[in-house]
Amino acid sequence: MYAIVEIAGQQFKVAKDQKVFVHRLASEEGAKVSFNNVMLLDDAGKVTIGAPAIDGAAVEAKVLKHLKGDKVIVFKKKRRKGYKVKNGHRQSLTEIIIEEIKASGAKKAAPAKAKAEKPAAKKAAAPKKEEAKPAAKKAVAPKKEAAPKKATPKKAAKADDLKKIEGIGPKIAETLVAAGIATFADLAKAKPAKISEIIEGVRGNHVTDTWPKQAKLAADGKWDELKELQDKLDGGVEK
Numbered sequence: 001m002y003a004i005v006e007i008a009g010q011q012f013k014v015a016k017d018q019k020v021f022v023h024r025l026a027s028e029e030g031a032k033v034s035f036n037n038v039m040l041l042d043d044a045g046k047v048t049i050g051a052p053a054i055d056g057a058a059v060e061a062k063v064l065k066h067l068k069g070d071k072v073i074v075f076k077k078k079r080r081k082g083y084k085v086k087n088g089h090r091q092s093l094t095e096i097i098i099e100e101i102k103a104s105g106a107k108k109a110a111p112a113k114a115k116a117e118k119p120a121a122k123k124a125a126a127p128k129k130e131e132a133k134p135a136a137k138k139a140v141a142p143k144k145e146a147a148p149k150k151a152t153p154k155k156a157a158k159a160d161d162l163k164k165i166e167g168i169g170p171k172i173a174e175t176l177v178a179a180g181i182a183t184f185a186d187l188a189k190a191k192p193a194k195i196s197e198i199i200e201g202v203r204g205n206h207v208t209d210t211w212p213k214q215a216k217l218a219a220d221g222k223w224d225e226l227k228e229l230q231d232k233l234d235g236g237v238e239k
Contacts, residue, residue, distance in 0.1 A: 001044065003101050005059045006037040014059060014098045024092035027063050033096065034106070035059045041103055048103070058106030061096040069093050074205045087167075089205035092196070160184045165214045166230045167206060172199050187215035 002015040008023035027033050038057035041048040048054055068090040076085045159182040162173040179198045181187050187195075192208040199206060210233060217226040 001101055002042050003038050003057070003059055004040040005035050006039065007035050007096075011039065014101070016098055016101060018098045019064070019095060020061075020098065021069075021093045021095055023094070024066060025063060025094040025096075027094075029063050029065055031063050032099075033061050033063060035061070036106055041101070043103060054103075056102075056104040056106050058102045059098060060100040060102065061098050064095040064097055066092070066094050072205065087205050088207055092193070158183075160218070162187065162215075164218060164226075165211055166233055167208070167211065172202055172206065175199050175202055184215040184219035188212050188219050 002013055004011055004013050006012075007020070008025060010022065012020055012022070014020060025033065036053065036058045038054045038059060039050050039052060041054060041057055048057075050057070069092075070090070072089045072091075074087045074089065077083065159177060162168050162176055162181075162184070163170060165184075165187070168176075175198060176182070176187070176195075181190055181195075181198070190212060192212065195208040195211060196206070199208075210229070214226060214229060217223075217229065
């Protein structure tokens with residue numbers, strides 16, 4: 001018996017006791033995971049095709065370990081421009097073992113709970129509007145007697161130019177700011193693995209191992225040391 005199932009955005013043909021390497025999962029090592037998006041099942045020649053997924057079917061697996069794949073070198077060059085860029089990338093992977101393939105009986109509890117909470121929230125919102133109306137009328141009289149207070153505008157935190165870090169371009173800088181990493185100090189505190197997750201959707205291969213170290217020097221104002229470090233970098237990695 002085998003199945004074709006979607007795991008972390010990829011489709012795999014799996015069978016019981018088979019080990020599979022998939023994109024990094026959020027589950028811890030030793031945890032049980034279930035995948036309900038089963039596209040096809042073959043049980044002793046009896047083939048079932050989903051539309052797009054098979055209702056009630058699931059693939060049960062166990063997380064063995066988290067690891068990184070082989071290094072891939074990406075080299076870019078523009079002739080007669082003096083432009084050369086060399087980057088290395090190792091994909092974050094998770095090794096799982098298929099424990100069971102269920103043809104039916106699997107439950108999808110998460111979507112049902114989300115749907116049940118939405119109407120409950122709407123019902124709870126209605127009485128709040130009714131209670132707020134009389135309270136607003138009572139508060140009108142004292143507001144006329146009291147002197148109006150000018151609200152002091154909050155100063156927005158000034159963002160640093162993250163493009164000064166080698167390996168960070170305009171698109172990555174914009175993505176980091178949107179994720180709450182707007183200054184060199186924020187970037188220095190972030191872990192390379194977390195940064196890789198944030199910029200996963202940005203096109204290209206990016207090595208983030210030295211970004212926190214560069215950001216720490218920039219945050220401390222050590223620009224000469226930062227320049228020396230960047231001169232030693234080759235594709236984002238120290239020579």
